[in-house]
Amino acid sequence: MANLSDDSNLGDESFNLTEISGTNFWFDQGFTRLVYFFAVITVAVLFLMSWVILHEALPAIKQFGVGFLWGQNWDTGNQIFGALPYIYGTLVSSAIAILFAVPVGMAVALVTSENFLPTSLRTILAFVVELIAAIPSVIIGLWAIFVFIPVLEPLQKWLASNLKWIPLFNTEDPSGTNILTAGVILAIMILPTMAAISRDVLMAIPKELRSASMALGSTRWETIFRVLLPSGFSGIVSAAMLALGRALGETMAVTMVIGNSAQISASLLDPAYTIPSVLANEFAEAEPGLHIGALSYLALILFGLTLAVNIGAVLLVKWVGRKNK
Amino acid sequence: MSGYIQSETDESLARELCSPLPTERVMFTYMMNAIAFGFTGLALIPLLSILWEIFVRGISGLKSDMFVKAVIDNGFGNAILGTIIMVIIGAIFSIPTGIMTGIFLAEFGQTNPITSIVRFIASILTGVPSIVVGVFAYGVIVLLTKGFSAIAGGFALAVIMLPVIILTTEESLKLIPTSQRLASAALGGTRFQTTFRIVLTTAIPGITTGILLAVARAAGETAPLIFTALFSLDWSEGLLSPTASLPVLIFNLYNDPDPQKSQLVWTTSIVLIGLILGVSIISRLVIRQRRIK
Numbered sequence: 001m002a003n004l005s006d007d008s009n010l011g012d013e014s015f016n017l018t019e020i021s022g023t024n025f026w027f028d029q030g031f032t033r034l035v036y037f038f039a040v041i042t043v044a045v046l047f048l049m050s051w052v053i054l055h056e057a058l059p060a061i062k063q064f065g066v067g068f069l070w071g072q073n074w075d076t077g078n079q080i081f082g083a084l085p086y087i088y089g090t091l092v093s094s095a096i097a098i099l100f101a102v103p104v105g106m107a108v109a110l111v112t113s114e115n116f117l118p119t120s121l122r123t124i125l126a127f128v129v130e131l132i133a134a135i136p137s138v139i140i141g142l143w144a145i146f147v148f149i150p151v152l153e154p155l156q157k158w159l160a161s162n163l164k165w166i167p168l169f170n171t172e173d174p175s176g177t178n179i180l181t182a183g184v185i186l187a188i189m190i191l192p193t194m195a196a197i198s199r200d201v202l203m204a205i206p207k208e209l210r211s212a213s214m215a216l217g218s219t220r221w222e223t224i225f226r227v228l229l230p231s232g233f234s235g236i237v238s239a240a241m242l243a244l245g246r247a248l249g250e251t252m253a254v255t256m257v258i259g260n261s262a263q264i265s266a267s268l269l270d271p272a273y274t275i276p277s278v279l280a281n282e283f284a285e286a287e288p289g290l291h292i293g294a295l296s297y298l299a300l301i302l303f304g305l306t307l308a309v310n311i312g313a314v315l316l317v318k319w320v321g322r323k324n325k
Numbered sequence: 326m327s328g329y330i331q332s333e334t335d336e337s338l339a340r341e342l343c344s345p346l347p348t349e350r351v352m353f354t355y356m357m358n359a360i361a362f363g364f365t366g367l368a369l370i371p372l373l374s375i376l377w378e379i380f381v382r383g384i385s386g387l388k389s390d391m392f393v394k395a396v397i398d399n400g401f402g403n404a405i406l407g408t409i410i411m412v413i414i415g416a417i418f419s420i421p422t423g424i425m426t427g428i429f430l431a432e433f434g435q436t437n438p439i440t441s442i443v444r445f446i447a448s449i450l451t452g453v454p455s456i457v458v459g460v461f462a463y464g465v466i467v468l469l470t471k472g473f474s475a476i477a478g479g480f481a482l483a484v485i486m487l488p489v490i491i492l493t494t495e496e497s498l499k500l501i502p503t504s505q506r507l508a509s510a511a512l513g514g515t516r517f518q519t520t521f522r523i524v525l526t527t528a529i530p531g532i533t534t535g536i537l538l539a540v541a542r543a544a545g546e547t548a549p550l551i552f553t554a555l556f557s558l559d560w561s562e563g564l565l566s567p568t569a570s571l572p573v574l575i576f577n578l579y580n581d582p583d584p585q586k587s588q589l590v591w592t593t594s595i596v597l598i599g600l601i602l603g604v605s606i607i608s609r610l611v612i613r614q615r616r617i618k
Contacts, residue, residue, distance in 0.1 A: 024515050031517040035433065038425030039443050042491065045484060046446050046453075052464040053457070107364030116361075125365070127609070132372050134605040136545030138572045139594050142579055143375045146382075188371045195368070219350055221357040242452070249454020251548035252576060276456045276548065283463070284473075284552040299460040303453065310452035314445065 050303070057300045060293030068297055074262050076282075081294035083301060085262040089179060089272035090302070093254060094247040096183025096268070097190055101247075102240055104187070105194030110224060112195070113202040126199060133192035141256035144185045149176035149257065156180065160269050167266040174269035175259070182258035182272070186250055190243040197242060201235030202228060234320045241313035245306045251276035275302045379598060383591035391592065396574060397558040399585050401593045407475065407561055407568040411554060412543050414479025414564075419486040420536060427494025427532075432520055444495070450488040458484045459549030467553060475561060475568035478554030485546055486539035493538060497531025498524060534608035541604040545597065547572035571597045 060081065064071065071082020111117065112126040153176040163169045171178075205228055213223040229236070259271020260281060275298045286292045345351070394400025430444050462481035467473055501524055509519040525532075547570075555567035556577050574593050578586045 024518070028515040028517045031520070032433075035425050035429045038422045039429040039439075041422050042426045042450075042487065043443060043446050045487065046450055048465075049453070049458070049461045049484070052461050056460065056464045056468075104364045104368050107361040108368050111361050111365045116358075125369075128372065129368055130609070131602065131606070134541060134545075134601055135372070135375060136547065136572055136597060136601060138545075138547040138575045139379065139598055140371075140375065142575060142590065142594060143371075143378060145579065147374060147378050148371075191368055219346065219354050221354050222350070224357075245452045249452075249456065251454070251456045252572075256576075256579070276454060279456050279460065280548055280551055283460070284555060296460060296464075299457050303457045306452055306454055306457075307449065310449055313452075314448055 053296055053300050053303060056296035057293055059290055060297040063290060063293070064297075068294070069301070072264070074278075076291055079290045081290070081297075083275075083298055085264050086273055086275045086278055086298060087301065088264045089258065089262075090248055090274040090276070090305075092268075093179050093182045093186055093258065093272065093274055094244055096180060097186030097247040098240060098244055100184060100187035101190050101194045101243055105191050105239070105243070106198055106236070108191070108195040109198035109202055113199045114220070114224070126196070129195050130192050132188065137189065137250060137252040138256075140185065140189060141253035144181070144253060144257045148185070149181060152176060152181060152184070156269055168268050171265075171267045171269035175271075177257050177259035177271055178269050179258060179272040180268040182254045182274075183268075185253050185257055186247045189250055189253060190247050193243040193246055194239055197239035198232075198236050201232045201239065204235075205231055234316055238313040238316040238320070241309055241316065245309040245313065248309065249276060249302060249306050251280050255280045275299070376598070379591060379594045383588075383593075383595035386588040386592040387595060391589075395559045396569060396578075396589070399589055401571065401574060401589065401596065403557065403560045404569040404571045404574045404593065405596070407478075407554065407557075408544055408570040408572075410475050410561075410564070411479040411482055411550070411568065411570060412540055414476060415482030415486050415543050416536070416540065418480070418483035419490055419539065423487050423490025423535075423539075424494050424532060426491045427498060428520060428525075430491070430495040431498035432516070432524065447488045447491045450484075451492070453484075454548075455481075455485055455546055456548040459551070459553055462549060462553045470565060472565060473553060473555035473567045474565045475554055476564050478550045478568060478570070481549035481553050482543040482546060485549065486543050489539040489542060490532075490535050493535025494528075494532050497528045497535065500531065501527050530611065534611045537604050537608040541601045541608070544604075545572055545601050547576050551576065571600075 060068065064081065068081065068083050069087070070084050071080075072084050073080045073082050074085070075081075108125075108129050112122045112129075116122075117125070153174075156174050156176065156178070159169045160171050160174050209227050209231065210223055213227045214220075218226065254274055255277040258274060258277060260273050260277060261271040262273045262278070263270065265272070279295055279299060279302075282291075283295050286295055346354075391400040391402070392405065393402045395403040426443065426447065430440055430447075433440060458481050461484065462477050466477035466480050470476070505523055505527070506519055509523045514523070550570050550573050554570060554573070556573045557567045557569045561568040571593055575590050575597070578590050581587055581590070
């Protein structure tokens, strides 16, 4: 301590503890600017994307206006374009997918988050289900055509011949490529999203809630239905919304199995068409002008639809997170 | 009198407490167990079936010279090369942008309103359908250069890779304890020095796995490539001409009546799925191990 006061360095003008030398200062400034610049690029990508697609769609927007949404004709030769069959196919196939994926995804989430199985087995199971997400869409489509449809087709033929009085199955001699098959394939593809997010939601529920419910004499499944699912409800809804967003935009597998026929039919065993599929099939050969414009208009609708669903899901997750804190 | 009733209720209470659960509650438990496990088993079937079928149907046709022949000669060499080139183009744009934006999110004030807007936009970008990204790349590059090209395909892949890299970089930077940053700052390190010498060097494994995940995802994308890079049966003539890729090969040839071509589709699937699953299993295992620590 005594030495400190003798230290002449501290009083020296040339020794300044808070000084940052010139090069370092500029490095720091430059680095900060650079980071901000790249962050701005990220933000710009989304806005540029909206602007570019809007710009491409302008010819069709000017020509058809909002009426495009409920136009039912798609006639490339006569330059008449309407979006309704595609919007219908997209929404219905995604709805079927959600219908199948929610219960199965919840089952996977419950089995892998509750203590039904030893931890190591649970981790492996969750990991394997997540792997489905890594398989390219086009390979799932390939598998669907050559393996899955031959298995599913007899069931669909049975439905069509025995339950014809239900409008949902009223199709003469269905082929395997139809909106129901597309929905089931979509369900398989969005299952990892549904399962993984619901699992995170369930694991975040405090252990005390489970113990309290068990201590009051509930069985495991009564605890799940009366305590866990209600307290995780909003998280599970947002998981389903994220999965829905993925189903709406899924392209390749759906294009390969949905039959690609622009019609609106009540029967689930009839072929249909979705927005991503028509883009995949027609965009490369479309002529500049009204055809590209109409396809871009469809892309814009799809973009808006998925954006709305995803923003809703993200906001819901945020809101739930804030409430839990 | 009252004592007698008391003892009777005690007895029935005791009987209820000691007896097993009523049948309907037991049945409910068993039924739900069966449903849950049944559904979980159902969820595993597609994955196992896909892997099995592709292996069985594709392995017999796999020959080593396929890797150096173009599609026109029943090989997939040009598609592998095209996929690699386009993923590299995508990586050149998305890796610096993604890492820098990740640094911005993790290091520049986590509660800053600007940061939360950028994070919000990154998570929204994850949800943009890949076919819409294709329409975007078409509008930006194909219309500008007046032709389908590897550059347009690479640009589309870059947009798809970007949010994956941003979010994984942010996650792995967040795992680094604040005390390390404080220690660096206490020793007089500037923000640049702290970020580059301390934070980034520690986070490199995490960021690398994020990049690998993004590459795996981009390598399997078909939709944004079918009208940006298009396809070519022969070797590509350059970065500004149509370029083949593995996923588009599968999509274009899956209905081909030629048995050699349909065999090629299954063999290509083995190569593609091996590539992607290999990369994503390795990177996921690494991420998992880091989380457990």
